[in-house]
Amino acid sequence: MNFVLFSTLVFYSVVVILKILWGITGKNLALFSDGLDSLKNVFTLSLSIFFLQISSQGRDLTHHWGHKKYDSFGALVIGIFQIFISGVSGTYIIFRFNQVPSSSSIVTSFVSFLLMIFVVLSLFFVSHRLKSESIRAELLHEATDLIQTFFVFISTFISVNYIGFINSAFALIIAAVLLFNGILTVWRAEKFLLDWAPPRNVMQKIENILSESDVSVRDIKASLSSSNTLRLEITLQVDAQTPIFEAHQIAHSVEDKIISELSKMGVKVENCSVHVEPLGAHTTKDDK
Amino acid sequence: MNFVLFSTLVFYSVVVILKILWGITGKNLALFSDGLDSLKNVFTLSLSIFFLQISSQGRDLTHHWGHKKYDSFGALVIGIFQIFISGVSGTYIIFRFNQVPSSSSIVTSFVSFLLMIFVVLSLFFVSHRLKSESIRAELLHEATDLIQTFFVFISTFISVNYIGFINSAFALIIAAVLLFNGILTVWRAEKFLLDWAPPRNVMQKIENILSESDVSVRDIKASLSSSNTLRLEITLQVDAQTPIFEAHQIAHSVEDKIISELSKMGVKVENCSVHVEPLGAHTTKDDK
Ligand SMILES: [Zn+2]
Ligand SMILES: [Zn+2]
Ligand SMILES: [Zn+2]
Ligand SMILES: [Zn+2]
Structure with missing residues (x-):
């Protein structure tokens, strides 16, 4: 000290x-x-x-x-x-x-x-x-x-x-x-200890970034771990025949984009995980 | 009441x-x-x-x-x-x-x-x-x-x-x-509010279940959200050419197995997410 x-x-x-x-x-x-x-x-x-x-x-x-x-x-x-x-x-x-x-x-x-x-x-x-x-x-x-x-x-x-x-x-x-x-x-x-979702404007920002990317989004989960730190889990869907290396690239480009766009808002993404699953594998949000 | x-x-x-x-x-x-x-x-x-x-x-x-x-x-x-x-x-x-x-x-x-x-x-x-x-x-x-x-x-x-x-x-x-x-x-x-990892025996059990399955595990993240409830994130690696629908099936079979095996120990898996990425895409645990 x-x-x-x-x-x-x-x-x-x-x-x-x-x-x-x-x-x-x-x-x-x-x-x-x-x-x-x-x-x-x-x-x-x-x-x-x-x-x-x-x-x-x-x-x-x-x-x-x-x-x-x-x-x-x-x-x-x-x-x-x-x-x-x-x-x-x-x-x-x-x-x-x-x-x-x-x-x-x-x-x-x-x-x-x-x-x-x-x-x-x-x-x-x-x-x-x-x-x-x-x-x-x-x-x-x-x-x-x-x-x-x-x-x-x-x-x-x-x-x-x-x-x-x-x-x-x-x-x-x-x-x-x-x-x-x-x-x-x-x-x-x-708020931070019980994994509250971030405020509406941050969620909307994430949705906007994802809708600009050319991917199909099935689910977004987010929570605050401090006033400006976010944990994020996004589930994307791609064609069932897509090879895993291509799916992995899509996941990373989405992740990079979200991290850089949110950092402009002063929000740090602490843990971001992007899942990719075949189109239509699950339909609702709660469906595993 | x-x-x-x-x-x-x-x-x-x-x-x-x-x-x-x-x-x-x-x-x-x-x-x-x-x-x-x-x-x-x-x-x-x-x-x-x-x-x-x-x-x-x-x-x-x-x-x-x-x-x-x-x-x-x-x-x-x-x-x-x-x-x-x-x-x-x-x-x-x-x-x-x-x-x-x-x-x-x-x-x-x-x-x-x-x-x-x-x-x-x-x-x-x-x-x-x-x-x-x-x-x-x-x-x-x-x-x-x-x-x-x-x-x-x-x-x-x-x-x-x-x-x-x-x-x-x-x-x-x-x-x-x-x-x-x-x-x-x-x-x-x-312990539960700050996402502590589960005790050693539970972590070992998860590792054992995964090693029995015929998959390559790159990372396991786990935390307790109550004394018998677990959040889990597992990253698997498969051949880069594997189609996404196959990867998705592997992910689900691993998830199902872990949930059923842990429930025998009295541990409920609250949120389980299994990622699949191409072999060698990342090597260390911290590597994104
Ligand atoms: Zn609520
Ligand atoms: Zn699935
Ligand atoms: Zn620590
Ligand atoms: Zn990756």
Whole structure:
């Protein structure tokens, strides 16, 4: 792993621990809740690097169709972690609801905000150097986290000086958003883990490419293994007397065409298999 | 849904609500924790019926390879729910640790145990009539739940009369087991959602069947979509001049043989596709 990225993660982890500790000792529920949210972010950053490496691996003895789905599985694990800590922080907040933060907590929540600025700047620096898409996407998330920590400070200030329950209420909102996002993450991963067919426009594109080729198509099966990766199985029909070497050439030309046309749409074909069978051997889609 | 099963689920739900309420009002942490565990069971029973119906569906417009994986997804959702409520109950128990149940709680925990006997008997009756494998498997789980509720009663009795913290400690154990089982459930579902290859003995069986047939095998790809359902892709090589109708016959005889041989092992082949290509067209496994 890149050294700057590693240092950033260590620094971020320290900030997370400070937020959670200051949240508990300063009776600052919003800071505590925000700290657990940041913990999830550190977890996400570390895991996404790990799962990115796995998902880029091709075929091996245990995964004959490659590892692309590990991208979604990484997201799933993070979503589950998120749901778990939302349960912990939600219960904690409900127990301690209406408690007013100590006045020193105004300082610690402001320091937390300042530390978060360093974290975001440092991540910005890393993403600029690494040119990593996934870290850049994560960065946007970190920026909203920065705003959240700023509002923790604001809610603490209001609670200490004016309206007591604001800090608790904000803490509960953070926990609720955490739960909601966790469920959403699991929901999104489901699409790729359960072999959903690609969206209509992609299916139509495949059908168009095939109809341009001078072949008879009996069946198309497709599924997404990540947001831009496709598995494809196409069954063609040719004259019964066609020699296998000719059928094989037709299959390859169709495969090549589909792969190149779809890549123009930003869709990568991960596994493409083209079958050729004699004309009329099967008629319906479900017929084997 | 079957009426008796539905009634049982409603009755079970009432028992769950009673356990949780009596747990909170009677300061009985173990009963509370046990109640949340039972909530998961009601959830499991209801969801498994729902997901069983989905997973038995064949191919449709959005799932070209069928819905078998929804079995695992159902298990995954239950695992996530389990992890969430273990977070809630764990936090709750830690907050209230060492609290001694009220003496009336000895009665309510015993009544809970009696009600659980009715639940288990009723489920036994349902499973006997429905002859459903999945409900029968769930029944075994319910029996251990019955024992657990009995120990809740015992721990309450000990806490009220002798050693105060026993009830809290037992509550924490229930929550920890819930978390552990949740993680295990997610871990098990991962195998089927990420297209793991089947175990060695199944792969060897497939290789043996193919080597008995008089064909040249270039590649075998396989993955599990449930504990006993397999997806299979086999690439054969035949003489380049073989007409496609002959190649197609070879492919089907190989497919039929594999499906019938594997079904003897209790393995169902969900999607089998056999490719035939000219001899020497590709040499390595990864070569397209
Ligand atoms: Zn692997
Ligand atoms: Zn056929
Ligand atoms: Zn469907
Ligand atoms: Zn080829």
